[in-house]
Structure formats: C-alpha cells, structure tokens
Amino acid sequence: MDIRLATSFLRRRLPTPLVLASGIWGTSATLLVRAAQAGCGAVTSKSCGPEPRRGHVNPTCLDWGHGLLNAIGLPNPGAEAEVAILAAAKAALAPLGSALIASFFADTVANFGRVAAVLAQAEPDFLEANISCPNVHSEFGEPFAARAESAAAVTAAIKEAVPHIPLIVKLAPDVPDIGRIAQAVVAAGADAICAINTMPGLIIDLESGQPILANRRGGISGPALLPISLRCVYEIHQAVPHVPIIGTGGVTTGADAVAMLMAGATAVGIGSAVYYRGPEAITLIRDELAAWLSSHGYTSPEAVRGLAHREPVYDLPPSPPPFPAAHGPV
Amino acid sequence: MDIRLATSFLRRRLPTPLVLASGIWGTSATLLVRAAQAGCGAVTSKSCGPEPRRGHVNPTCLDWGHGLLNAIGLPNPGAEAEVAILAAAKAALAPLGSALIASFFADTVANFGRVAAVLAQAEPDFLEANISCPNVHSEFGEPFAARAESAAAVTAAIKEAVPHIPLIVKLAPDVPDIGRIAQAVVAAGADAICAINTMPGLIIDLESGQPILANRRGGISGPALLPISLRCVYEIHQAVPHVPIIGTGGVTTGADAVAMLMAGATAVGIGSAVYYRGPEAITLIRDELAAWLSSHGYTSPEAVRGLAHREPVYDLPPSPPPFPAAHGPV
Amino acid sequence: MSAVVLPPMLPQATRIEAIRTENAQTKTLVLAARWQAEPGQFLLAWLPRHDEKPFSLVDADPVTITVAAVGPFTRLLHRLQPGARLWLRGPLGRGFVLGGQRPLLVGGGYGVAPLWFLARRAVATGATVTAVIGARTAADLLFVDRLAGLGVHVMVTTEDGSRGQKGLVTDAVAPLLAAGAVDGLYGCGPHGMLVALARLAQRYGIPAQLSWEAYMRCGLGLCGSCEHAGRLLCQEGPVLSVPLGCQC
Amino acid sequence: MSAVVLPPMLPQATRIEAIRTENAQTKTLVLAARWQAEPGQFLLAWLPRHDEKPFSLVDADPVTITVAAVGPFTRLLHRLQPGARLWLRGPLGRGFVLGGQRPLLVGGGYGVAPLWFLARRAVATGATVTAVIGARTAADLLFVDRLAGLGVHVMVTTEDGSRGQKGLVTDAVAPLLAAGAVDGLYGCGPHGMLVALARLAQRYGIPAQLSWEAYMRCGLGLCGSCEHAGRLLCQEGPVLSVPLGCQC
Numbered sequence A, B: 001m002d003i004r005l006a007t008s009f010l011r012r013r014l015p016t017p018l019v020l021a022s023g024i025w026g027t028s029a030t031l032l033v034r035a036a037q038a039g040c041g042a043v044t045s046k047s048c049g050p051e052p053r054r055g056h057v058n059p060t061c062l063d064w065g066h067g068l069l070n071a072i073g074l075p076n077p078g079a080e081a082e083v084a085i086l087a088a089a090k091a092a093l094a095p096l097g098s099a100l101i102a103s104f105f106a107d108t109v110a111n112f113g114r115v116a117a118v119l120a121q122a123e124p125d126f127l128e129a130n131i132s133c134p135n136v137h138s139e140f141g142e143p144f145a146a147r148a149e150s151a152a153a154v155t156a157a158i159k160e161a162v163p164h165i166p167l168i169v170k171l172a173p174d175v176p177d178i179g180r181i182a183q184a185v186v187a188a189g190a191d192a193i194c195a196i197n198t199m200p201g202l203i204i205d206l207e208s209g210q211p212i213l214a215n216r217r218g219g220i221s222g223p224a225l226l227p228i229s230l231r232c233v234y235e236i237h238q239a240v241p242h243v244p245i246i247g248t249g250g251v252t253t254g255a256d257a258v259a260m261l262m263a264g265a266t267a268v269g270i271g272s273a274v275y276y277r278g279p280e281a282i283t284l285i286r287d288e289l290a291a292w293l294s295s296h297g298y299t300s301p302e303a304v305r306g307l308a309h310r311e312p313v314y315d316l317p318p319s320p321p322p323f324p325a326a327h328g329p330v
Numbered sequence C, D: 001m002s003a004v005v006l007p008p009m010l011p012q013a014t015r016i017e018a019i020r021t022e023n024a025q026t027k028t029l030v031l032a033a034r035w036q037a038e039p040g041q042f043l044l045a046w047l048p049r050h051d052e053k054p055f056s057l058v059d060a061d062p063v064t065i066t067v068a069a070v071g072p073f074t075r076l077l078h079r080l081q082p083g084a085r086l087w088l089r090g091p092l093g094r095g096f097v098l099g100g101q102r103p104l105l106v107g108g109g110y111g112v113a114p115l116w117f118l119a120r121r122a123v124a125t126g127a128t129v130t131a132v133i134g135a136r137t138a139a140d141l142l143f144v145d146r147l148a149g150l151g152v153h154v155m156v157t158t159e160d161g162s163r164g165q166k167g168l169v170t171d172a173v174a175p176l177l178a179a180g181a182v183d184g185l186y187g188c189g190p191h192g193m194l195v196a197l198a199r200l201a202q203r204y205g206i207p208a209q210l211s212w213e214a215y216m217r218c219g220l221g222l223c224g225s226c227e228h229a230g231r232l233l234c235q236e237g238p239v240l241s242v243p244l245g246c247q248c
C-alpha cells in the first residue's frame, strides 16, 4: 500500500508528522537541518530566553534504566543571538519543506511577549512557548504551566506581541487537570498544543547518598513517559477536539508514534529516542510508522488520528463486577 | 554487621520499615497477615468507602513493559463490612508485632469523617486517607489531593471525627507542588504522609485502536514510578522535615528501598513488586535492604534516612558552564 | 535503579481459526496462536471496550478454549465467526503437575476442558488414566467420547441419570479412592464439587490437585480479588494442591 | 509499548588504586574498574555535588586516566589519594579505528593520553608506529619515554626548543606526510593543532582520525552542546575522520 506521510498542521504542510522535540539537537542550524533530512516534518529549536544562560553544572542527564532524567538548565545564547541561528535554519530548511518551530521561555509574562517579538524577526513557521520546563523551578518559581490562569496570561501576552505567527503552547504533565489548562490557553489564543514536557523526578546515588543531577531534580523522558504523554494527549483532545496537538513523550518506535496519533495527536515529537536508538532513530521511526500504516491498510497518518476516541458499542453490555465478599474471600 | 530493621513510626514500633501498600493483597485478614509474615512491619488494607462498590469492568490492570497501569475502581464491601475484616486482621497481626493501617476514601469531605469513624471501631493502629486515587475521577471529580485546600479540608474533617487514631494522608504525584500540599495537610492535622499514589496514564492497543483498560486511563505503578516517588518524598521531606513519610512507588529491590530512605522516607511501601518478583518480593526486599545496610556499615534504616539532604561542600566551587556559542558550535 | 522487569504482557490480537459446537451452550474456539503451556493454566480473552475474562487452556498449540455461554461476554464469544479477532493474555497461573502412574481426572461442566488437555499429556507419559465426568443431563456432558477414544477409562454421572450413573461425580469417585485404584486426583468444576473432592482426597489420603475459580480483576497477583484460602489463584493457582502446599 | 531500552548507565562508584605524577600539572589515576574499550573513547568522572567531566581513556583494564589540573574539578582530582572514591560513566563515544601498517600518532598536551593507549594496540598488531609529540616546554611533555620504550619512533617538538625540534608538531608532521612515510594520521590535542593537522592530511591525501574536544552536557547525544561540524562528539565522536564520513 502506498503511504503519504505528509501532514497538514495549522494549514502548513509537513513532509512527515514527526517533529524534533525542543532541546534535542536544536542548538544549531546544522543539527536542525540534519533532523529534517533524517525525516522530521518540523524541527524545534532549543528553548531560548531573554538573556544568555549558562545552564546547570554537570551531571545534567542520566539513563536510569526505564527512561532518562535531565536538568540541562536551559543554556542558550539569548533571544538576540538566537535570531541568527533561526534565520540560518529557516533558509536551509526551505528546500526540504520542513517547518521551523522556534521554542522560547521567559521569567515573566511580559518577557514572554518580548522574546517572541525578537524571535519573530527570523520568521519561524511557528512559535512554541515552553511554559513547562521543570528544571528552572527554583529560579522562576512554579512553572507557568502549573495553573490555568498563569498559562493563559502568558499565551495572551505572546499573541498580543506576535499576532501573525501561529503559537504552540507546551504543557507540563505534573498537573491534576491538563484538559482544563489546554482549554484556558486555547481560549487565550493558542493555536496548537505540544504535550508534554518532562515529568519531574529524582535519582539518588546510593554510594554517596546524593542526588546525581547537579540540579537534584530533573525531568523524566523516554519510555517511562509514554503512558503519561498518551493520557495527556487523550485528555487534551477531549477538551479541545479541534486543536492540533504535537504528541511528545516516550516515542521510541513507529508503534509508539501510531499510539500517539490514535490518542489524538496531529504530529509526533521525537526526543530521547535519538539516544535510545542513535541518530538514525528519526529515520527508523518514520519508516516503521509508514510500514505499520500500510500493513494495516491505512494510507495516511490522518486515517488513525483520534481512533481511540471512537469506541465500538455492543448490544450486550458487560456484567458489572461482583461486590467483594463482606469477610474477604473463602 | 548486625542489623536492626525495627523502625519507629509515629511512636509505634514496626518490626521492619516495609509497608504493604493499599490495594495490594489487603482485601482479607489472611492476606494482610501473609504480608506481615513475609516481612512487612505494617500492612495497609484495601481502601474502602462509605458504600459497597463493584469496581470497574476488566481489563483493570496491565504490564506495559516499564511499569503497570491499573484502574481497579476501588471495589470494596463498604465501611460497615470492612470493620470485620480489619478487626480480624488486628487480632491476627498482634503476635507478629506488625501494625495495621486502615485505608479509606469517600465522595465528600463529610463522608471522609463518617467512614473514619466507622473504621475506628476496629481500632487500627493508623488511618490512611486515600485522597489520591486517580481512577474514580469521573465519579468524584478531581481527586481531593489535587489542591491544597481540598486536601486540608478532608484532613481536618477526619481528625475531628477520629482525633485519637494517628492519621496518614496519601498524596498524588500529578500536582505541580506536592510540598505545599503536604504542608497544608500537616497544618490541618495529618500525622504522617504516604507518597505516592499512582501517576495517571493511558495505554492503547494498536490493533483495535482502543484504550485497553475498561476505565481508559489508569494509574502507573512499578519501576517507571520510582524517580517520581523519590522526587515527591524528597520535596515533602524538605517541606515538612519532622513529619514521617511512607515512601511508596516503584520499590522493587532492596536498593530501591535504600534510595527511598535516603530521600527522607521513614517507611517504604511495597506494591507492584509482588507482581514483578512474586509473593516472595517482600522477603527478598527485606533481606536485600538488611544486606545493603550491613555491607555499608550501617546498623539501622534510620542511619541512612534523609542522607540525600545532607550534602558535601567543597572549598573549590565548580566552574560555571560556558555560554552557548552565539551561532551554534563550529 | 530497579533491575527487575518482565517483557510486556499486553493483550495480543489473534484470530479464530476454527469453531466446534460441543453442546447447546458450549463452543470450542481454536485460535491462531501457538504457546508453550501446562494443562490447568489459563488465558484472559479480551474484546475491546467490552470485557476481559479467564478461560482454561484446552490446548496450547494451537491455543484452544472451550466456552460455556453464561452471560454477555461468553455470548459474544459464541457469536464470533472464524476469522474474527480475539485478544489474549497468557498463559497465566500454575497448572497441574502430573505425578504417579494411575491419575484420576474428575470434571464437572466445562471443568472437563483443562482435564482433556491433562489427559492427553498423561496418556503420552504412559500413565493409566481414569476419568469421572459429571453433568446435569446427558446433553451437558463434554469430551466423554474423545477421552474414551484416547484410551482413558471414562465413568459418567448425570444428575438425572440420562447417561451413566445417576448422581454426582463424588458418588463414583469415593469407591475408586476406597479401592486404592488410583494414586492421584485431578479435579476441575463447580466450587461445591471441588470442596467435596478435597474432603474425599484427605479422607483416603490421596494427593489431589484441584482447579478453583474466583472472580479475577488484575490477573497479576496484586488486587486480592481471586484469593482462595490465602492463595492468589491468578498467580499461584488456579490449581492448588490438597493438602495445601504439597505438590503431589 | 516501547521495546528499546539499554541497561542503566548511572555513575558507578570506584576507587583510586594508584596515582603517578606525570609532570607539574598532570597526574595519572589508575582506577579499580576493568572495562572493554577502544583507544579514543572517554569516560565521565563525577564527584558528588561538585561536577562531572570527560577524560580520555589511557587504559581500559584497569581503567586509567591522565588528568591535567586546569580548574576546580581537575584540581580536586589531583588532591585525591589512593583509596579515595571516584564515580565513572563509560566507556563513551567512538574511538580510533586502526587501519594501515604505518600509523602516525600526533599528540599535543594531554592529548597524548589516548595516543599512548592507541600506540600499545598498534604495536601489538605489528604495525610500524611513528609518533610526533608536542608541548610548550620539555617539562610539559607526556609519555615520550614510554612510547620510545614501546619501540615507537618518537619525534618531539617544543615551542621553546627545550627538547627536540623547536616549533609546533605540524612542522614535524608535514615532511613525514610529504615523504609518504606513513599511511594514516591519528591526532589528539588542542583545537588549533587539530585544524592544522586536518588541513595537512587533506593536502597530502592521507586518511586521518582526529579526537576533538567540546564542552559536554548530556553526554548522550541529545543536547547538542558537543556538536562539531554537525556531529555530536559525545556519541559520534570524539574521534572523527578526515574527510568526514570516511572510516580509514
């Protein structure tokens, strides 16, 4: 069966639904282009902020067996310098047809707007507001993604500063109701959602009794994150059915990408997979996705999108489970 | 080296720091006693509610490769009937010296107090308020553990109804600031914290395109949860340093238990491990914990508790990382 | 930091290859899956968004189950045609462990299903196999002729006497045990029958292995729903030894 | 649903077994760990709550590193005594791949460390090994005598002429390449030296493998911090081939 992986995201054509996740490779035009050549229909730059940042001392990233834990600390050259990187990437990506997503963060609501305005000079295809990095907590207090109110305030400020570039807002998993937060940012003007950022965690070295990351806590990514990201995407799709979602978190195989589409994602983020399977991961996942779709008689990613929300019904409902015996089992 | 695993928890002596987690085996006196005989210093009964509940239709529990996902749906015989199970367990546990923790939930703040008062008839050593089960969401709205205010309200109602039995409040990981919630429940009268309940997740079957659990979403437990539970325990210990914590989540080996103690836990919950390593898991973990402590020159679990919070200092601070190059690397 | 993880055990989609009608309320489904398993082990069969239920293995290669239509899920299974999809988890639990040379197999209702699997294994080892098969009426009997065809000495009891001895399986089992005609008892069927068999086995000091049923939820040995006498049937059963603990 | 997971790669605590002072600012640490690794691969050394930094393997069995004290972390390493603990992740990255029979090894500063490892491998294969070792002064030279003792033809350059030829390593390398005396170039040292070597190798059409440095963060090929010419040194390096892509 002949597969078209091309996907329409906010009316922009992406050669494939795969998106290089922010913070993975996205520190230079060279690496952004490499990801596009490997099979990403869109590539996201490393989040940049208002001022240059050094990031955290090492260790900043660990493999704990079922996933990764990182606290890189958002090192970046600052928005002004970032513009050159983005402009170079935009030009180099044009012949490949892949879209450029410019990711950024800030310390205040107003600064989100200012940084967006600076990055807009490079004319990225999309802006992505990282309001969810768990690793700059102590510095900025609770991430803006933690509450619907703060998430909406940031969104509104960015849309006011840069109304003409579609805005993706990236949400965090460590909230009790991500659907409500998605509704709030959409109401405030977000054009799309990226879900999810990493889940805060901690790993301790027994011999020293110390947290291993210099930042102590970090964000969990990789395989352990997949059921969390699937659940978040599923709930966001229920909450804002018509808003496109970049489903990111733990996607390591083509099968994982299929699950993410079924949960309701329009595009699928790729991050830690390039550690687990090497730089070839992007191409492998693209080919596995195409192979799965064709072997199951689907001609495009759209064909499976949101499938998990269309449930079969039976004329015979299942029996309710029995009440537990009052005095425990025999 | 000779090890004493005996641990003091809220002035109650526990033969070991291992605690059978609620919902694991705790449906009968027989199984609670079996867990104590295997090596649990305290055993927690299955959460019970105001009325008998059937729980969810199957599938209710899955192994997805890096952890489990469950939505059993809190089946229970109801508080009135539960009293008989608890009373039988209390009597049978006495000769073993293991403590009985009675877990319960309710649909309203007032009912938490009522259920506590009913269970108090069985005179359990501790009450554990499960305000964090992610699998009854649709029915009760957001879990009470989602907000500091609701968590505190439940705690206060229980303490008012049953002032004389020490209260453990069990928190959820899907919140942006678990430390603040811990402070709120302690301020409202909680004597100890159990952290954590499962992390909400979703697993989809690709062949049907459907969520596998009948309840669709479920709670992640097992190995994938460990860094999340360690981080939560670490943050709670920072927020309420003098409050004992039962550290629960992903503990599968003695080494995992050591890490949990170092993060600040006084006792360590055991749940999914009895699937991963079979019913012998409790005894294996107890022996591995004792062996690790003695091979490292420690004579008791207390000796390592909170170690991760006592950090070495160096007279030469590390160099700050460099600023990223303005135009990306060479 | 955790070391111990098993391979994922999610339901695997398979197809129905063949269907045989055993009697008015019972069908046997042959599935397009090949496992290694022991008689007495079971699987969980799932229909997406409906229910997931346990069934004893009648064969592992190809995976085969015999299903009595007693409610919604089993009725849906009876509606499925060859080629239809069914999702499986398994093999689960602990099965029968053959010991001795003169096993007695005692089955009631669809409880005969795992015994038919066990009989084939026993005959293959050259054992002298006796089976007592019970049901309400002749029409409800299962596997009687196939067991006989295997060379098993089959005795039948029906409650209405429409075939074989009139009465319950225990009426036929007691004399066999008394006569010392067998050296091990392997039973599967309704709860009451198993309780009676356990009593008989202990009275005559014959080692027994009985396959029990309970409502299963997690299927992983966690939730306690399937407890029987302190054992978790989904993980440590469904076959338990009498007296408990001994593996005859 | 994800299939692919590597074994955990957390820092492993080990102890310093022996320490040798190489020169005023350089010490070699022999550690109580035994790995399988290639010359050119590196490890990450961690001191809890301080920092974690990369060092080339001088030997894998036992794990050995040579450390120049240039700042806080390396100064702390210099203070450690035998028996002290150090935490390691590794071996990481891709090392040198020996090809040809007349390798030329070119090292500057502590860049000689991985070449001393490579030289032992090359000599063991019976290759005719030439080495050009450079430093600022005679006092800064490393491994010269040990390389000679191995039977390697060693040429020395110092910037102040205090030993060997006065000048830079490239002054000694160019004539060797021009004369076609070697069939492969293997270099490690300061950035400027590597750039010059790459130019020479391409001019004389000799395949080269150069070990580059960059500030490393994740060490897992994710963050982009260690990028050199589009390659991630922590995962695809630190050794890269000239021309890029060719594995000579």
Ligand SMILES: Cc1cc2nc3c(=O)[nH]c(=O)nc-3n(C[C@H](O)[C@H](O)[C@H](O)COP(=O)(O)OP(=O)(O)OC[C@H]3O[C@@H](n4cnc5c(N)ncnc54)[C@H](O)[C@@H]3O)c2cc1C
Residues within 6 Å of the ligand: A318, A319, C042, C051, C053, C054, C055, C056, C057, C065, C066, C067, C068, C069, C070, C071, C072, C073, C074, C075, C110, C113, C212, C213, C214, C215, C216, C238
């Ligand atoms: C370990 C194990 C092995 C099993 N092996 C088999 C097997 O090989 N073949 C088979 O047909 N069934 C077997 N069962 C029973 C089977 O799982 C149930 O019959 C099935 O779950 C019924 O589901 P349902 O939705 O069709 O009926 P439900 O609505 O769940 O039950 C319908 C009615 O039948 C009653 N009922 C439930 N189970 C049984 C039963 N086993 N016998 C009689 N009445 C019952 C219920 O109490 C209810 O009143 C096994 C059960 C266990 C625990």
Ligand SMILES: Cc1cc2nc3c(=O)[nH]c(=O)nc-3n(C[C@H](O)[C@H](O)[C@H](O)COP(=O)(O)OP(=O)(O)OC[C@H]3O[C@@H](n4cnc5c(N)ncnc54)[C@H](O)[C@@H]3O)c2cc1C
Residues within 6 Å of the ligand: B318, B319, D042, D051, D053, D054, D055, D056, D057, D065, D066, D067, D068, D069, D070, D071, D072, D073, D074, D075, D110, D113, D212, D213, D214, D215, D216, D238
């Ligand atoms: C792949 C790789 C392999 C390496 N192998 C070795 C090795 O085998 N032996 C070894 O001693 N070092 C090696 N290094 C360099 C080593 O990692 C650094 O010297 C070390 O990180 C310095 O840490 P610090 O805190 O002591 O000094 P920092 O405070 O980090 O640096 C102190 C000063 O020295 C400068 N500096 C940093 N690195 C170097 C350097 N390599 N040479 C000169 N000046 C430097 C810094 O710019 C700063 O000005 C290697 C680096 C990489 C990337």
Ligand SMILES: Cc1cc2nc3c(=O)[nH]c(=O)nc-3n(C[C@H](O)[C@H](O)[C@H](O)COP(=O)(O)O)c2cc1C
Residues within 6 Å of the ligand: A021, A022, A023, A024, A046, A047, A061, A068, A070, A072, A074, A103, A130, A133, A170, A196, A197, A198, A220, A221, A222, A223, A225, A248, A249, A250, A251, A269, A270, A271, A272, A273, D218, D222, D223
């Ligand atoms: C090393 C590393 C650095 C990251 N940096 C960023 C970042 O700068 N901005 C951001 O929004 N997300 C960042 N993330 C989160 C990823 O974009 C992604 O949301 C997360 O890793 C989950 O996807 P994965 O499991 O496929 O890696 C980073 C993740 C990793 C592992």
Ligand SMILES: Cc1cc2nc3c(=O)[nH]c(=O)nc-3n(C[C@H](O)[C@H](O)[C@H](O)COP(=O)(O)O)c2cc1C
Residues within 6 Å of the ligand: B021, B022, B023, B024, B046, B047, B061, B068, B070, B072, B074, B103, B130, B133, B170, B196, B197, B198, B220, B221, B222, B223, B225, B248, B249, B250, B251, B269, B270, B271, B272, B273, C218, C222, C223
């Ligand atoms: C099958 C199952 C049932 C559970 N039931 C309950 C429950 O009734 N009440 C409760 O507070 N927690 C319940 N939990 C959560 C556990 O008590 C524990 O917090 C969680 O599983 C994390 O620990 P683990 O990784 O060691 O399993 C249940 C967990 C599982 C796997």
Ligand code: FES
Residues within 6 Å of the ligand: C215, C216, C217, C218, C219, C220, C221, C222, C223, C224, C225, C226, C227, C232, C233, C234, C235
């Ligand atoms: S069904 Fe849950 S323990 Fe057996």
Ligand code: FES
Residues within 6 Å of the ligand: D215, D216, D217, D218, D219, D220, D221, D222, D223, D224, D225, D226, D227, D232, D233, D234, D235
């Ligand atoms: S250090 Fe992060 S990619 Fe190499």
